[in-house]
């Protein structure tokens with residue numbers, strides 16, 4: 001059992017609550033065009049779900065978190081089993097790639113093999129489905145960076161084997177872990193790229209993001225667009241609330257980009273910097289069909305258990 005400093009505990013809790021809140025904030029804006037700069041949405045709104053409700057991004061992250069609580073090192077068969085249980089409980093939303101793989105895994109195929117096989121037939125498939133759920137790895141391994149890198153990559157390969165997906169998860173979690181450790185944002189980003197050995201494609205997107213304007217961010221479901229938007233939000237604002245507002249108003253895949261931005265900004269500024277009125281609205285059923293609804297306290301406890 002590690003004794004965590006209050007600052008580190010606050011940042012770990014901030015990453016977990018921040019990810020779920022980013023998802024909920026982006027939910028009503030998903031698939032819409034970018035909001036005009038003068039008409040940014042600045043508060044939680046209802047959409048297909050009530051205001052404050054998280055989506056598949058957070059549901060899959062919770063499956064990964066529970067797998068990490070049950071097994072360390074991460075057991076890909078256990079993780080697949082939890083993803084399949086979620087898939088079979090009829091989630092409200094699911095990515096195309098994730099759905100294809102989990103359908104085959106539910107019939108007994110090995111998800112890691114199916115993902116590798118699919119990459120051969122569709123070598124450009126590099127969606128953001130593994131990046132959106134990867135933050136629990138940082139909570140488990142924020143002070144063990146070699147293990148963090150390996151586990152971030154493995155959790156991606158279960159559904160998203162493309163190297164850009166794998167590298168995006170590794171870099172995002174490294175940035176998050178270095179922020180938890182207390183690094184300033186620019187230092188965390190440059191050190192993360194260094195530790196990941198400057199992965200192709202990802203490095204260019206991450207290094208270029210702080211200089212982009214919002215009009216230059218497509219924010220599609222492509223993993224590099226999501227990572228770029230999240231890094232942009234983190235580096236062009238100076239507090240949690242603005243990071244989320246800016247990223248969620250980019251249009252298109254808003255919930256996923258805001259989830260990643262929320263995990264990063266939550267790690268940078270800590271739970272104590274997250275607006276309490278947003279925290280009060282956070283909600284979502286987990287596991288699906290259980291009639292158990294998670295609120296901010298559930299994510300705080302989860303962060304403590306994963307880090308403990």
Ligand SMILES: [Mg+2]
Nearest residue numbers: 055056057255
């Ligand atoms: Mg979603």
